Amino acid sequence: MKDKFNEFSSTRILGILIIKSFHYDTFGKPVKIQFMKFEHHSISKDQHIDLFKSILKPRLIEEKMLVLLRQGKISKWFSGIGQEAIAVGVTKSLLPDEYILPMHRNLGVFTERHIPLYRLFSQWQGKLNGFTKGRDRSFHFGTQEFKIIGMISHLGPQLGVADGIGLAHKLKNESSVTAVFTGEGGTSEGDFHEALNVASVWQLPLLFCVENNGYGLSTPTNEQFNCEHIADKAVGYGMESHIIDGNNIVEVFTKVSEITERIRQNPKPVLLEFKTFRRRGHEEASGTKYVPDELMKHWEKLDPVDNYELFLLESKFLTEREISSIKSELKSEIDEHLKLANKEVEVEADEATELQDVFKLYEFNGQLPSPRKTELRFIDAISDGLKQSMEKFEDLVIMGQDVAEYGGVFKITEGFLEMFGKERVRNTPICESAIISAAMGLSIKGIKSVVEMQFGDFVTSGFNPLVNYLAKVHYRWGQNADVVIRMPCGAGVGAGPFHSQTNEAWFTKTPGLKVVYPSSPQDAKGLLIAAIQDPNPVLFFEHKALYRSIRGEVSDDYFTIELGKANRVQEGDKLTVITYGAAVHWALDVLKQYPDISVELIDLRTLSPLDEEAIFASVKKTGKVIIFQEDSLFGGIASDISALISEHCFEYLDAPIKRVASLSTPIPFAKNLENQYLGKSKFEEALITLNKY
Structure with a gap:
């Protein structure tokens, strides 16, 4: 005009x-x-x-x-x-x-x-x-x-x-x-x-x-x-x-x-x-x-x-x-x-200060799970945690494609529109970059938000603001990004190369982002609530294959599980298995077949920050370790965990560290190809081999 x-x-x-x-x-x-x-x-x-x-x-x-x-007293000028x-x-x-x-x-x-x-x-x-x-x-x-x-x-x-x-x-x-x-x-x-x-x-x-x-x-x-x-x-x-x-x-x-x-x-x-x-x-x-x-x-x-x-x-x-x-x-x-300004001394380099300022510090207010429990599917536990968070934080906003009337493609926000209104449950255009950036803007004004990626794969369209703005903003000038990005992810459902990736490794290497990846309904609810409480940017991975296949007892009331704390799913003293997400269940299915192998199963739950203490304690106890991830092998978090164990627990090892992961290919669609791709088919052999070492 x-x-x-x-x-x-x-x-x-x-x-x-x-x-x-x-x-x-x-x-x-x-x-x-x-x-x-x-x-x-x-x-x-x-x-x-x-x-x-x-x-x-x-x-x-x-x-x-x-x-x-020109005098060299400043380095650059626009x-x-x-x-x-x-x-x-x-x-x-x-x-x-x-x-x-x-x-x-x-x-x-x-x-x-x-x-x-x-x-x-x-x-x-x-x-x-x-x-x-x-x-x-x-x-x-x-x-x-x-x-x-x-x-x-x-x-x-x-x-x-x-x-x-x-x-x-x-x-x-x-x-x-x-x-x-x-x-x-x-x-x-x-x-x-x-x-x-x-x-x-x-x-x-x-x-x-x-x-x-x-x-x-x-x-x-x-x-x-x-x-x-x-x-x-x-x-x-x-x-x-x-x-x-x-x-x-x-x-x-x-x-x-x-x-x-x-x-x-x-x-x-x-x-x-x-x-x-x-x-x-x-x-x-x-x-x-x-x-x-x-x-x-x-x-x-x-x-x-x-x-x-x-x-x-x-x-x-x-x-x-x-x-x-x-x-x-x-x-x-x-x-x-x-x-x-000229009289001011140069900034002193202090490692502790630098590391501390990557995230906004806050006092974690742990709220214990209530004894009253209801059996829920994995997907229902996520929905419950999201709903109770919307009730607790009266200005919390949910944004994403089709999250309002439609309830999201997985129906996690079904009914939320009627409960919380269209201002707080917002359908968005297909524009991941703008919406992730908008979530940053809400945080600047003191409003929490949860952004749903329709599929975790689509986060690539919002990659830049996530890794360059949200992740760095508190370190740069002390402004936090109070944002949770929900990431439906994972293979095993025949969805092919663009709806099946488990891409956590893109983010675990980025300082300033927290990465959460639950495997059980109870953990999914408690960790999601804790992620929303946390004033820092959190990527919350939800494995699609678990949505309707996994059930468990979930505490009815609002409760939290602290981020950065692994869960010991099963005790053992001969071999440690470190894993997360759907691979926890793949590992359990195999371990049931070998009751004579005393395996300690560690579910990481949070990939960043990583519970190194739990990892090292278990490895020092058993002397043997398998790190099991769904993601393809090279460049995945298993590689970093393996390096950490080598650096800190080398003298306790009785065998080489074993990594189990999926093929280094995109994720195929056809069922037999997908089964071949997934690392779950390789875990049993790795377990037997390492146990005999």
Whole structure:
């Protein structure tokens, strides 16, 4: 949807849009006017001066940073020179308690939120007074204090995170707007499509701010998308959109202010395309040799700071002496805060601190199982644990494909819609990346969520936000991801290569994720409740073949089983079997045939964190060990457990460590091929061989 009063025509120079503003007369005919029109009936003299100070400050900081970069005092810089009006204007249009998710060229967001400059300088120098304890650089950080949620280098996920924050606004009945930034290059990512689609379907109060600055590193816009304006894409999402002159601080501030006020009253997403230009390299080392001189000179004439300063002089709002005084005052502030940051000592490396900060620490409140029990199937125990968690945490949200009216493809959430309502039991579009990112956004607003992967295999479509955002966010800047991802998984049901994988090894190697994999109905309920209680991201694997084939006594009431604690299913002193999931039952079936072999069976239950103490104690007792997993052998968790045993229990071993796993092929569909694939067919031979060793 084009703005009612102004629109942009365009001329292409080597694929880059050069824009000219037109005003429509009463007959609807375009009349060319000055490119930057700073007069506005709603902006007073004092407001003009305030706007000028606000865009001048990041410009002066940037000029100082470029000097420090050349001196080797900072390692990298992503310049936003020429784009200050966008960050400042958007931030000024928001209320102080409204969230904003900026990019690495939006210094004006941080200055306009009045973050003390020495903290920003400490962040860029990797010091403790920054926001990431030296663990991340530049603008890769967030701060709840200033309601800023920082980006990651993979750009796209933050758009979905904004969806989650916007959803939280609606769930909490808050009349608030969230603004999220991306560049024209980021609009090519699938996350852009997914996030806008979800925001439109759910009518979330969001501003999607796209800075169309001409180039994605060195690739011009005509090689990135084949439409005239990014704003035109909004039509496909059923969204309102506007094109705004990103170099005009007055236009940015007034138009965005008007839009945000409307969204607070009538929640919905709006796509804003800010036409601007990146006049320096993607980062300083890149340079700008690929930019035609004509294009660079054109945009230099449209500098947002210089032109606004000229307007203030011509309007007699400020004199040259007053402007000089303002600049001097700002430069003194910058120098003063730089001295503070420079005096700060370097971060001390402490291994214990680093390891401790991977997860949010919390006191586990164990609730013992009640003596009253009911025999339940594995699937019913999961449903029961989920239902009781929804009752305990009144704002807990379940999201996933077909989880509402349909009850999920396995019917685990059947009836939940009637019990908890559509706001909390939410069908989602097929967009795993956006939904996992949205779960992160809910956590930022203090809301727990459970995301159901329709099949665990489909998590690959949401892999990036899971391993790069949720897993790293607490370590980076102390924000936890209070999210459980339910993962229906496993073979044995003839579902073929894309619905049968048990892919836990993709995640056990990722610091910051907890991985749970129960084998019994009692464990499934208690561990799921504990996973939801845990304020950290948890992948909860549920083997599909166990859903309706395994039954057991399950405590009726709400109870927890601590994550990271293995279960000794069977005692023995001659041989240890370490396993989890469906393989526990495969092992038990074989062990029943060999009652004379004294086997200690350890069900890991949690793969990360791993109960090394239970593993080592059992191996030291028996001296022989089989590690049994359903996943294919190479690179699976059995390999790491084997290495741990070799390192810590070598002198206790009476035989080589034996790993049993499935074939190193994708999972086949035909029954006889699937049976051959699965490691269950190899376990009996391994047991006999190791027992005789």
